[in-house]
Amino acid sequence: MKLSIKLMVLMMVVFSNPISGSSDYLELGRSILSDMVEIESTADMGLSTEVSKLSKDILLKNGFDDADLKVVGPTDTSKGLYAIYKGESSKKPAIVMAHIDVVPAVKDSWDTDPFELVEIDGFLHGRGSSDNKGGAAALITTFIRLKEEGFVPKNDIIMLLTGDEETGMESIIYFRDNFESVRRSPFAFNSDGGYITGTMKNPRAFRLQSAEKVYMTVTMTTSNRGGHSSIPRPDNAIYDLADAIKKVENYKFPISLNETTRATLEFTLNDAQGNDRDEIIAILEGETESDFDIVNNNSEVNAMLRTTCVATKLSAGHAENALPVSATATVNCRVLPHENPEDVFSALQQLVGQNVTVSSVSNFQKSPVSPITPEIETIVGEAIHKVFPNLPLVPTMSTGATDALHLGVLVYLFMGPVR
Numbered sequence: 389m390k391l392s393i394k395l396m397v398l399m400m401v402v403f404s405n406p407i408s409g410s411s412d413y414l415e416l417g418r419s420i421l422s423d424m425v426e427i428e429s430t431a432d433m434g435l436s437t438e439v440s441k442l443s444k445d446i447l448l449k450n451g452f453d454d455a456d457l458k459v460v461g462p463t464d465t466s467k468g469l470y471a472i473y474k475g476e477s478s479k480k481p482a483i484v485m486a487h488i489d490v491v492p493a494v495k496d497s498w499d500t501d502p503f504e505l506v507e508i509d510g511f512l513h514g515r516g517s518s519d520n521k522g523g524a525a526a527l528i529t530t531f532i533r534l535k536e537e538g539f540v541p542k543n544d545i546i547m548l549l550t551g552d553e554e555t556g557m558e559s560i561i562y563f564r565d566n567f568e569s570v571r572r573s574p575f576a577f578n579s580d581g582g583y584i585t586g587t588m589k590n591p592r593a594f595r596l597q598s599a600e601k602v603y604m605t606v607t608m609t610t611s612n613r614g615g616h617s618s619i620p621r622p623d624n625a626i627y628d629l630a631d632a633i634k635k636v637e638n639y640k641f642p643i644s645l646n647e648t649t650r651a652t653l654e655f656t657l658n659d660a661q662g663n664d665r666d667e668i669i670a671i672l673e674g675e676t677e678s679d680f681d682i683v684n685n686n687s688e689v690n691a692m693l694r695t696t697c698v699a700t701k702l703s704a705g706h707a708e709n710a711l712p713v714s715a716t717a718t719v720n721c722r723v724l725p726h727e728n729p730e731d732v733f734s735a736l737q738q739l740v741g742q743n744v745t746v747s748s749v750s751n752f753q754k755s756p757v758s759p760i761t762p763e764i765e766t767i768v769g770e771a772i773h774k775v776f777p778n779l780p781l782v783p784t785m786s787t788g789a790t791d792a793l794h795l796g797v798l799v800y801l802f803m804g805p806v807r
């Protein structure tokens with residue numbers, strides 16, 4: 389992977405918008421974001437395509453060619469935007485990406501109208517302002533700025549705005565399957581993750597997301613010949629399923645580190661004291677079986693260090709006066725990216741026994757760790773330090789999943805909210 393020095397410049401500019409860019413571009417980015425937030429692009433409303441059209445219109449008005457801007461996607465309502473910033477060569481394009489759909493907002497639970505961008509105490513409020521329309525607005529603003537400044541990158545830069553990241557992720561799959569240029573790209577920067585810890589005034593670290601856990605859902609089903617509830621028997625599909633679910637509840641997959649989570653843990657050692665410190669050192673040295681307080685008492689640490697599976701849905705029985713003929717639980721697993729989902733599947737089947745049928749709900753997509761090479765560290769580090777001098781760069785794994793999952797190239801997530 390060879391990254392041009394000019395892309396570094398792009399990154400710096402991305403970083404300086406909207407955090408501390410020149411005020412004109414800050415205003416531009418903000419007005420784009422405001423227009424995007426006003427479009428209720430949830431899956432139910434089906435308005436992602438409208439956000440993509442808006443994005444295309446903005447780029448058209450700012451000197452981009454119609455031929456380089458495509459509003460396309462798997463369905464009429466979830467179209468995304470494919471936009472090319474032309475470079476000297478189109479051989480190894482770099483991808484920058486964001487998603488423009490949002491999860492629904494319950495208006496009554498908001499202090500402000502979720503579909504209107506407002507500033508309160510220096511923070512922008514509005515559905516999707518950080519996840520992830522803020523990223524999309526910053527990327528569009530950056531494209532415009534670079535064009536106005538006459539920047540010509542060594543390779544094309546492709547912006548992908550996807551229309552259904554929060555639901556089916558079909559939009560990114562569409563881009564991958566229908567654009568050879570996307571498949572040719574050696575890497576992508578995704579604005580839908582990574583974050584700064586601390587506050588903007590007192591930032592502690594920049595978490596560069598370079599790994600995601602793998603999403604895998606299975607069902608567990610028990611069956612029974614049934615009968616009338618007036619004559620109960622010890623064998624019962626619901627009780628059998630309950631036993632299986634209790635086994636899932638009590639089972640712990642082994643603690644296992646990859647290069648990203650190892651780097652995260654090493655960073656946390658800087659502040660850790662007492663028992664926490666001893667336990668982190670033991671984990672870093674390879675201890676996997678002990679009952680660590682730091683893992684047991686912190687669900688986020690637990691999710692970072694091991695594969696997890698949890699029951700999320702239940703369905704059983706067909707009448708209140710009949711013995712159930714079947715019972716099904718949905719179990720959602722988040723598999724560590726360096727582990728094999730097939731092995732997790734087998735472990736679950738072994739755990740609950742042959743009388744419980746374990747089935748895959750859908751094909752899982754493996755998502756290997758993207759290594760933080762010295763080159764990536766230099767590029768991202770220099771970009772960050774332009775805005776936040778000396779801020780440590782810490783690799784991070786998300787326990788969730790983003791569009792990056794389906795891209796099939798190295799993906800680095802770099803521009804999420806302050807946490």
Ligand SMILES: [Zn+2]
Nearest residue numbers: 487519520580
């Ligand atoms: Zn997101």
